[in-house]
Structure formats: C-alpha cells, structure tokens
Amino acid sequence: DTGVSQDPRHKITKRGQNVTFRCDPISEHNRLYWYRQTLGQGPEFLTYFQNEAQLEKSRLLSDRFSAERPKGSFSTLEIQRTEQGDSAMYLCASTNMYREALLSTDTQYFGPGTRLTVL
Amino acid sequence: TQLLEQSPQFLSIQEGENLTVYCNSSSVFSSLQWYRQEPGEGPVLLVTVVTGGEVKKLKRLTFQFGDARKDSSLHITAAQPGDTGLYLCAGATSGTYKYIFGTGTRLKVLA
Numbered sequence: 001d002t003g004v005s006q007d008p009r010h011k012i013t014k015r016g017q018n019v020t021f022r023c024d025p026i027s028e029h030n031r032l033y034w035y036r037q038t039l040g041q042g043p044e045f046l047t048y049f050q051n052e053a054q055l056e057k058s059r060l061l062s063d064r065f066s067a068e069r070p071k072g073s074f075s076t077l078e079i080q081r082t083e084q085g086d087s088a089m090y091l092c093a094s095t096n097m098y099r100e101a102l103l104s105t106d107t108q109y110f111g112p113g114t115r116l117t118v119l
Numbered sequence: 120t121q122l123l124e125q126s127p128q129f130l131s132i133q134e135g136e137n138l139t140v141y142c143n144s145s146s147v148f149s150s151l152q153w154y155r156q157e158p159g160e161g162p163v164l165l166v167t168v169v170t171g172g173e174v175k176k177l178k179r180l181t182f183q184f185g186d187a188r189k190d191s192s193l194h195i196t197a198a199q200p201g202d203t204g205l206y207l208c209a210g211a212t213s214g215t216y217k218y219i220f221g222t223g224t225r226l227k228v229l230a
Binding site: 004033035040041042043044045048056091093106107108109110111112113115 | 123125150152159160161162163164167207209211217218219220221222223225
C-alpha cells in the first residue's frame with residue numbers, strides 16, 4: 001500500500017507530557033498538510049509544507065506545536081506540554097501539486113490519522 | 120474568517136430514500152470539494168467542482184456548485200447503508216493552497 005501513513009494510530013498521554021506524531025506522505029508528493037479534527041467536526045487546517053519549507057501556519061498552532069519536514073519527505077508534528085484540549089484526531093494529507101495542475105484536479109490524499117487522548 | 124456551514128448536521132434515513140446535504144458560506148471559493156469520512160479513517164475525496172453552476176454526477180451522487188460559488192449541494196438518490204458516514208465540504212479561495220472544511224453532516228442509512 002503506497003498511501004499516506006501515520007504513526008502512531010492512537011496515543012494516550014498525561015497532561016504536561018510531550019508527544020510527537022509522524023506522517024509519511026505518498027512518494028513524490030511535494031505538498032504536505034496537517035489538520036486537527038475534533039469529534040463531530042470537520043478538519044481544521046494547522047500547517048502545510050511545500051517540500052521542506054513550512055509555508056503557512058494557522059493561528060490554531062500555538063507555540064506548543066511545532067512541525068517539521070526536514071528532507072521534504074516525512075513530517076513530524078510535536079506537541080509540548082499537552083493539555084486536555086489537545087485531544088483530537090490529527091490528520092496528515094499530501095499531494096503532488098504539479099501532477100494535480102496537469103490533471104486540473106486538486107486532490108489531497110489523507111492518512112488514517114493519529115487519535116490523541118490527553119488525560 | 121471563512122466559515123462553511125453544512126446542513127443538516129445529522130440525518131438518519133431509510134434505505135431507498137433520497138437526501139440533500141447543503142454547504143453554505145458568505146465567501147466565494149475558487150473550488151469546492153466534497154469528502155466522505157468513515158470512523159477511524161481520514162476523509163476520502165468524492166468530487167471537486169470549480170465552475171459556478173457546475174453539476175457533477177458520481178453514480179447515485181449529484182454535486183452542484185452554486186452560481187456565485189458560495190454554496191454547494193450533494194444529493195444522494197436511493198440511499199444505501201454503504202452511504203453511511205460523515206460528509207464534509209471544503210472550499211479553497213483563489214491564491215491559497217489550503218482548504219477550509221465545513222462543519223460536516225453525519226448520515227446514517229438504515230437497512
């Protein structure tokens with residue numbers, strides 16, 4: 001399977017702990033997005049990368065959140081000093097902007113998400 | 120702040136019935152997408168519409184983009200239990216590379 005993968009799928013942590021999630025996009029996808037989704041709501045944009053450059057961050061991404069994509073391939077999202085309000089599903093999506101432009105489409109391929117529970 | 124409101128929030132219908140889900144905004148979008156998401160999975164793209172007034176059909180699903188590109192609808196004919204899921208619309212504005220998601224419509228089709 002060459003889809004977007006995320007690790008771990010589930011994470012339970014205590015308030016105040018740091019957590020890190022990993023996203024492996026589809027090979028040769030140059031754009032990578034992170035979203036947060038709470039129960040019963042649509043995903044909220046957090047940040048996106050084009051290759052290794054982080055081009056935009058939402059105001060939802062407080063200073064406790066940091067994301068990296070060091071080699072333009074996989075990405076990590078770290079949350080420091082977790083709070084109960086951080087409990088959510090964290091989704092990663094990727095796309096190849098050039099291929100999508102050629103096809104006149106704009107498809108993002110989502111991973112299965114990492115469900116974070118902060119106790 | 121761009122907001123996409125979906126209605127209804129919840130819908131429970133019998134197999135074979137028709138339904139329509141609406142996605143509305145005060146903002147103009149250059150493109151709008153519809154996704155379906157099942158529990159424990161990421162959203163899966165169903166369709167992208169880019170032209171005002173555009174209608175796209177995907178088997179029993181019909182998608183329409185409003186003339187002013189501020190709203191969209193999803194119509195399902197003869198719903199089946201396999202259509203059960205969370206339906207999300209998402210809009211992108213010109214010059215941006217991110218989609219703003221709607222509030223979602225949770226559909227349950229009973230056999």
